[in-house]
Amino acid sequence: MQGDTPPASSETPQADTVEQAWSLAEPAPEETAVAASEGIREAVSEKSATVGSIVDTLDSLALSFGDMRISLFDVLIVATILVGVIAFAWFISKLSRRLVRRIHRLDDTQQLLVEKIVTIAIWAAALFLGIDLLGIDLTALAVFSGAFGLAIGFGLQKTFGNLIAGIILLMDKSIKPGDVIAVTDAAGNESFGQIRKIGVRAVSVTTRDQREYLIPNENLMINQVENWSYSSKNVRMQVPVGVSYEADMKLAEELMLEAARASDRVLKAPPPTVWMSEYGDNSVNFVIHCWIKDPEDGVGNVRSAVLKKLWWLFKENGIEIPFPQRDLHIRSSDQLDRWFEMMLARSGGDQVTKE
Template identity: 80%
Template sequence: MQAEATPTPTATPVEQAWSLAETAPEQGPVAAAEGIKEAVSSKSETVGSIVDTLDGLALSLGDFRISLFDVLVVGSIIVGVIAFAWFASKLARRLVRRVTRLDGTQQLLAEKIVSIVVWAAAFFLGIDLLGIDLTALAVFSGAFGLAIGFGLQKTFGNLIAGIILLMDRSIKPGDVIAIADQAGNETFGQIRKIGIRAVSVTTRDQREYLIPNENLMINQVENWSYSSKNVRIQVPVGISYEADIDLAEKLMLQAAKDCDRVLSAPPPTVWMSDYGDNSVNFIIHCWIQDPEEGVGNVRSAVLKKLWWLFKENGVEIPFPQRDLHIRSSDQLDRLLEIMDRKDAAKSK
């Protein structure tokens, strides 16, 4: 016969409940439920009768018995553990943000690691409070591990990939990367958030792409701000064959330098690219250090300033044109002669 533990008079009700739970035989899914019931009943007969009523509403399947009181205890413990984990995780993230020696990427990595540790500790705390024997879950844990290996492989792969990306700092919040949509059109966007499963990238037109962390780790990524945020922009320009090339180059450089976002170092440069069908083609190379603010608007500003500079200095911007050469023939001469006769007859 197993001796029943007697609560000490100076102990609190919660301490008495856990003391009874440790020595009481496990009845039902919650070992602590019996101890809590005994502790509450010893303090108040009214509360004890309510507890007995709740415990009497039970479902029995063979040796397995679960009552409404057990369900309430389990629910209270689960809610309490989740609330504790949420509060502890939030408090830990605030403490990490106060560590000024860590930059943004290191803080984000530390917050994720602390959150994982807190929730893992809360899980095992809940297991202990529920009185579940972990050795009895050996078969379940094996099946759960097998399910993780097959069903949740991508989820855990993305979780580990996100941590690795933050550790080697190859991808971090604020970076500007080039991405391609489903149609294959390439655009660029800024990384707003690195989550547990995916990276949030927002483009200039406020389209938000959710890219799995694993894709960014195993695939080639064009990061415009990995080691430096300086980005070179190319602005194509064509001038007439009759224009002054030296004057046109000076005006191109002046248009680039007059833009506020264009850097003075490295300075803008102008290269002749080729002789086109209708124009002599040049490319203006200029540098910016804030690609997250857009690239097309800088190109537009340079072209607008260059438009007025070309007009003020008489540099012609060509338009498509073709020279048509008609070979002479007897049939063509006869046709022209007939047309001339018709025109003469109409004039009379």
């Protein structure tokens, strides 16, 4: 018995076959590097046809790099989100700095360190937030990642090193705002200055003549630094003085001590001292050692005040301040004798005499 077989269908899936063939023949659509722009474009097109047509026009102006497509609309969306994220990060970092400064349990150095760490964390979070909002397909940038990473590595190597060096300086408190350090300029002249600010890249040092040096943080880590106020602000300064060999040395020392004690900025403890340093060519040289506790206000003005006071004390007590003197010996010769004779003849022998 022959079983019934279902009749062959007269309809064939020709439409589906054609669509599959076309789908295989057509190239894959280009991928956009900014996924966020697609959702925004569709949402705007649904709300308003006029705005949607403008968006479509901006989206039609595009450049293609392989499978990646970047339109003018993508660029505008990226710029808007970047500006918003940067403004948000700037506002949050500024607010965090104000909150940190209200913590009175932290000293100035600890506050600055916390501010830097919080600022770095905020900007790092803003970077990842921006990438997430944009929906950037980072794999689309794989072609440029090698060269881009190499360029960033070479370009930001010093900046990153200075950033880490600044954090280390703040952590060990070897250099902190308010310290007085010795600064050497390009000509090799050394002067001292006070640290005003430790930035991301450099330390700002202001000298007494209001010249501001920007020293990279890394240099302060590598090179030797003379910090006048690292463990204490007390600084001993020297005032060299020379007196005549004929002077009363004991009286001269007492007058030097009196001049040092007369200065308002010289500390009473430790007291000033006077050392005899050497027997010079024209004078006996002394050095007045005195201590100050405010080197940021300058040391030259203290030295000037001590020397001025000492000048009048030496004058009142008859202590001579010598100056270089030289004896000139002229050997006799026939020409010199004739010259003296001519001068004697012209002057009548009264004004010029020969020794």
